[in-house]
Amino acid sequence: MSLHDPARPSEESPAERVFAARAGDLFQLLRDGRPWTRAELAGTTGLARSTVAGRVDLLMHSGFVVSVGEALSSGGRPPSRFAFHPRARTILAADVGASHVRVALTDLGGSVLAEERAQWPVSDGPEAVLGHVVDTCGRLMAEAGCPPERLAGIGIGLPGPVEHATGRPVKPPIMPGWDGFDVVGFVQAAFAVPVLVDNDVNIMALGERAGFWPDVEDLLFVKVATGIGSGIISSGQLQRGADGTAGDLGHVRVARGEGVVCRCGNTGCLEAIASGAAVARALAAEGVAVASGAEVIALAAGGSLPAVQALRQAGRDIGEVLATCVNLLNPSVIVIGGSMAAAGEHIMAGVREVVYHRSPPLATTNLRVVLSRAGERAAVMGASQLVSQHVLSPAGIEAALAGSAVGVG
Amino acid sequence: MSLHDPARPSEESPAERVFAARAGDLFQLLRDGRPWTRAELAGTTGLARSTVAGRVDLLMHSGFVVSVGEALSSGGRPPSRFAFHPRARTILAADVGASHVRVALTDLGGSVLAEERAQWPVSDGPEAVLGHVVDTCGRLMAEAGCPPERLAGIGIGLPGPVEHATGRPVKPPIMPGWDGFDVVGFVQAAFAVPVLVDNDVNIMALGERAGFWPDVEDLLFVKVATGIGSGIISSGQLQRGADGTAGDLGHVRVARGEGVVCRCGNTGCLEAIASGAAVARALAAEGVAVASGAEVIALAAGGSLPAVQALRQAGRDIGEVLATCVNLLNPSVIVIGGSMAAAGEHIMAGVREVVYHRSPPLATTNLRVVLSRAGERAAVMGASQLVSQHVLSPAGIEAALAGSAVGVG
DNA sequence: CGGCTTTTGCTTGTTCATCGACAAAAGTGC
DNA sequence: GCACTTTTGTCGATGAACAAGCAAAAGCCG
Numbered sequence: 001m002s003l004h005d006p007a008r009p010s011e012e013s014p015a016e017r018v019f020a021a022r023a024g025d026l027f028q029l030l031r032d033g034r035p036w037t038r039a040e041l042a043g044t045t046g047l048a049r050s051t052v053a054g055r056v057d058l059l060m061h062s063g064f065v066v067s068v069g070e071a072l073s074s075g076g077r078p079p080s081r082f083a084f085h086p087r088a089r090t091i092l093a094a095d096v097g098a099s100h101v102r103v104a105l106t107d108l109g110g111s112v113l114a115e116e117r118a119q120w121p122v123s124d125g126p127e128a129v130l131g132h133v134v135d136t137c138g139r140l141m142a143e144a145g146c147p148p149e150r151l152a153g154i155g156i157g158l159p160g161p162v163e164h165a166t167g168r169p170v171k172p173p174i175m176p177g178w179d180g181f182d183v184v185g186f187v188q189a190a191f192a193v194p195v196l197v198d199n200d201v202n203i204m205a206l207g208e209r210a211g212f213w214p215d216v217e218d219l220l221f222v223k224v225a226t227g228i229g230s231g232i233i234s235s236g237q238l239q240r241g242a243d244g245t246a247g248d249l250g251h252v253r254v255a256r257g258e259g260v261v262c263r264c265g266n267t268g269c270l271e272a273i274a275s276g277a278a279v280a281r282a283l284a285a286e287g288v289a290v291a292s293g294a295e296v297i298a299l300a301a302g303g304s305l306p307a308v309q310a311l312r313q314a315g316r317d318i319g320e321v322l323a324t325c326v327n328l329l330n331p332s333v334i335v336i337g338g339s340m341a342a343a344g345e346h347i348m349a350g351v352r353e354v355v356y357h358r359s360p361p362l363a364t365t366n367l368r369v370v371l372s373r374a375g376e377r378a379a380v381m382g383a384s385q386l387v388s389q390h391v392l393s394p395a396g397i398e399a400a401l402a403g404s405a406v407g408v409g
Numbered sequence: 410m411s412l413h414d415p416a417r418p419s420e421e422s423p424a425e426r427v428f429a430a431r432a433g434d435l436f437q438l439l440r441d442g443r444p445w446t447r448a449e450l451a452g453t454t455g456l457a458r459s460t461v462a463g464r465v466d467l468l469m470h471s472g473f474v475v476s477v478g479e480a481l482s483s484g485g486r487p488p489s490r491f492a493f494h495p496r497a498r499t500i501l502a503a504d505v506g507a508s509h510v511r512v513a514l515t516d517l518g519g520s521v522l523a524e525e526r527a528q529w530p531v532s533d534g535p536e537a538v539l540g541h542v543v544d545t546c547g548r549l550m551a552e553a554g555c556p557p558e559r560l561a562g563i564g565i566g567l568p569g570p571v572e573h574a575t576g577r578p579v580k581p582p583i584m585p586g587w588d589g590f591d592v593v594g595f596v597q598a599a600f601a602v603p604v605l606v607d608n609d610v611n612i613m614a615l616g617e618r619a620g621f622w623p624d625v626e627d628l629l630f631v632k633v634a635t636g637i638g639s640g641i642i643s644s645g646q647l648q649r650g651a652d653g654t655a656g657d658l659g660h661v662r663v664a665r666g667e668g669v670v671c672r673c674g675n676t677g678c679l680e681a682i683a684s685g686a687a688v689a690r691a692l693a694a695e696g697v698a699v700a701s702g703a704e705v706i707a708l709a710a711g712g713s714l715p716a717v718q719a720l721r722q723a724g725r726d727i728g729e730v731l732a733t734c735v736n737l738l739n740p741s742v743i744v745i746g747g748s749m750a751a752a753g754e755h756i757m758a759g760v761r762e763v764v765y766h767r768s769p770p771l772a773t774t775n776l777r778v779v780l781s782r783a784g785e786r787a788a789v790m791g792a793s794q795l796v797s798q799h800v801l802s803p804a805g806i807e808a809a810l811a812g813s814a815v816g817v818g
Numbered sequence: 819c820g821g822c823t824t825t826t827g828c829t830t831g832t833t834c835a836t837c838g839a840c841a842a843a844a845g846t847g848c
Numbered sequence: 849g850c851a852c853t854t855t856t857g858t859c860g861a862t863g864a865a866c867a868a869g870c871a872a873a874a875g876c877c878g
Contacts, residue, residue: 039825048867053827070875077825077874161771171771218651232737234650239643241739242627245772246643248736253729253767255664264769320662324733327657328641330650358662360673362570362580363654448855457837462857479845485854486844 023055023401024394027064027084031392033109035068035081056082062401063088064108064392086111089152090144091387092137092191095200095379096129096158098122098174098226103136104380105144108152108388110210112377114140122159125177126186134190152391153194154187155383157203161245167197170244173264196386200379201247202238204372205231207382208335212373218331221372222249223338224318224347226293228271234329250275252321270321274314276340283310297343311343315350322351322369323358330363337372344371432464432810433803436473436493440801442518444477444490465491471810472497473517473801495520498561499553500796501546501600504609504788505538505567507531507583507635512545513789514553517561517797519619521786523549531568534586535595543599561800562603563596564792566612570654576606579653582673605795609788610656611647613781614640616791617744621782627740630781631658632747633727633756635702637680643738659684661730683726685749688719706752720752724759731760731778732767739772746781753780 029044030036042052059065066085070078086109095102099122104115116136122129133156141151160172167184169175184195205221213219217236223229228250232239239246250271251264262269272278276293283290283299288306290296299307322334334355336348352369359367374381390396435454439445451461468474475494479487495518504511508531513524525545531538542565550560569581576593578584593604614630622628630640637659641648648655659680660673671678681687685702692699692708697715699705708716731743743764745757761778768776783790799805 037825048865049826050828050868051866054865077823077876079825230737234643234648234655235646237644237646239648239738241643241772242741242775243739243771245769246737246739248739248769248772251769252733252736253664255662255667258664266767321733324661324730325737327661328639328655328734328737329648330652330655330657332651358675360654360657360660362652363650363657366651446855458855459838459857459859460836463836466857482845483854484846485852486846486856488855 023058024397026052026055027059027392027397028394030059030065030082030084033084033086035083037079037081039079058401059397062397064397064400084109089150089391090141090146091152091384091391092140092154093380093383093387094133094137094154094156095203095383096122096133096156097200097379098159101129101132101136102376102380103133103140104377104384105140105146106380106384108392110207110381110384110388112380114144115377115380116140122175122178126181126183130183130186134187137191148191151191151193153196153387154191155203155386156183156187156195156197157200157379157383158183158197159200161243162197162199163244164196164198164240167195194387194390196383196390198238198383198386199229199231199240199244201229202231202240203382203386204337204374204378205233205335205382206238206385207378207380208337208372208374209233210385211381213333213335216333218329219333219335220322220325220329220331221335221337221378222318222322224275224314224336224340225338226275226277228275228318228338230325232329234331249318249321249325252324254317254320256317256320270317274317279310279314279340283307293340294342297340300343300346308346311346312350314340315347315352316354317350318347319351319354320358323355326355326359326363326367332366332368334367334369335372336369337374337378341372341375431803431807432467433806435461435464436468436801436806437803439468439474439491439493442493442495444480444492446480446488446490448488467810468806471806473806473809493518498800499550499555499559500561500793500800501549501563502789502792502796503542503546503563503565504612504792505531505542505565506609506788507568510538510541510545511785511789512542512549513786513793514549514555515789515793517801519616519790519793519797521789523553524786524789525549531584531587535590535592539592539595543596546600557600560600560602562605562796563600564612564795565592565596565604565606566609566788566792567592567606568609570652571606571608572653573605573607573649576604603796603799605792605799607647607792607795608638608640608649608653608656610638611640611649612791612795613746613783613787614642614744614791615647615794616787616789617746617781617783618642619794620787620790622742622744625742627738628742628744629731629734629738629740630744630746630787631727631731633684633723633745633749634747635684635686637684637727637747639734641738643740658727658730658734661733663726663729665726665729679726679730683723688723688749692716692719702749703751706749709752709755717755720755721759723749724756724761725763726759727756728760728763729767732764735764735768735772735776741775741777743776743778744781745778746783746787750781750784 038052042049065082067080067082070080086107089108091106093104093106101120102117105113120132160175161170163170168180169178172178183197187195201223208221209219219233221231230247230249232247251269253268254270257268257273260272261267262272280290280292280296296307300311356364447461451458474491476489476491480490495516498517500515502513502515510529511526514522529541569584570579572579577589578587581587592606596604610632617630618628626645628642632638639656639658641656660678662677663679666677666682668676669681670676671681689699689701689705705716709720765773
């Protein structure tokens, strides 16, 4: 802040210390993963060395922080260094898609330790699907030799609107039987740990950011697959909107879709002309034998000109909507993900072409439009992130410290 | 949170108290304006009565809280009640428009105590315009008999992109000479108080929310005047985007604008067909003698059918873009403001027509599209809010308490 | 190999916030 | 008018957090 506040003339010694009152706050400094010495911590927080030493002791006993050898000596005894230990606990992350379920075991840093994917239609209903999730969770834990008390929490992504606070799906269009289902309760019957649920696109945005854009405060993740959706991170925070339906790009109207009927009932929706299914349909109408978005991608990879052109056009259509998003949200990174992102540069070229042409110069000088780097793992990474955000927050650490100290592997 | 955290079995007495550690935090409870008794505060915070009593004493000495008589006795000594005292300090709020300057003196609750408006083109440059602002500020303070030490801060809205953190305009299109100007420094040379600067549409959103939608977390304020812009409040927080240009609705492409050249150089911008100037131009081309948006409104008020139709069409065009915003941001309230909002229901009818037709049912069941209630005062109310947010935050209150205690009027 | 430097662990004393109790104040109800 | 109830302000006690000081440990440097 560049503000001048006349109330405080110059004596700042007591006010500066407001910072790290508890061990949980001190831990936030260590979360960056870099090793710290006690002296460095004392210096940046302004706390006494003895205080810092006590806090660090506490954190090391809980296992969240471990010693990582010594730093170079500067003429005297070398300082010992320690850092956040992501392996202190594990997280179960589940990505429930329209027709598949992916479950991963990750550490607190989001690194995937084990993973399993299965075909499983979400239309089978919550008990069946979540039953499978719970089974797989148990199996992954057992195989990895991870005792239950090491489990920090479970994150779950669902392919529809979710009321994040309660973890219940809200009138999801493609999840029959799931409306209002108590996902948290069901899962906690098997694992007595925090369970966090969110929309799949939202957690993909979280995952992509946590893994590859940690310093970006305004990021838009666009999922292009059977449908089209987005997760919005503004001011470093996931934005869910009033009803948890924010980021619904699929049913935004685009000029070129005029007259095309969408599955939502309206006409002109982006999804009706640029989703994987829509592109395949358009090509099939031209006489090209394709039945799905995946086949279009395969064709384009093989050099088929119509397929390449169709993908590029889909990119332009998406870009049309993204240009509006840039005007509206002014993100610094737009990430294109989802299964259709496998078409790589074909779609990207179309997106970039329109976005950079249609957006105001001030908002595009710092704008990057990139392909997802997390790929298929974006969702489980995000689900893991959802949990680690919760568990590693100052309050979460305090709670863990107050509870039993769990040993580290 | 409905989360089950096994780390804490049942003994919650020390953890519950984490809440209100300082007087600034306790003050946040009192900010609602309702009167509280000490017992109520102790009950909701879990603090001891004696502790609460001390905090309240501190706050009353600073003047931010005053006694407001006694509550009804329930058989014993009646409890004394106290509440936030908005008159404890005053705020200067300036709304710099393209061709006018409005300066208001408000209290901490945002109530306007005195106000002055003058024609003053922003193109005269920062020294001239801000010189006028500072002069007017001084005059308002003197006339209201407000001593300098009662002034809590100054909020300023400017008609262009502003880097909020530094208070400097960033390449503003209609403010020659203002690019990068140190607004904060200039004003603080005259008044040694916090000075907060932001985009005018952003503060209008803040003002509308603070005054009329205090409980709404997701609000979109749309200003329709010479240009078209918006201020976005998501998760209760003003969203400025990566470069401070978020909410720029004016240059979003709309289908009906195809081929119409906008002042920004692109074609198809919303502003080129739906702003006050654009509507007037369109009517003039049809042979109706109008030169400005204000004249169109006057004509429509007089019953001119072409004017009414033109306004309604502008509403539809704006609604087209707002439907996209609803998909993207899922707000619970959209407020239409700016000078063209004086056309009232003509524009609103068009907006509602399209928004409710084009947006998904889940996002519109709780959506309200309303006219600005703050009207011309939205900007100064928002500027005031910008300052009060800063000053009445826990940290702000702590700082004020640490400084000198100022008497109350 | 010994002096020097730097970190570390421990201990001690101080400070500060909070709590609980108690007596005075200020009402109600009989 | 008196007993009872409820709030209020004050006071001492408790306990946690913190800063400072000191000796030991563990490396550099000559």
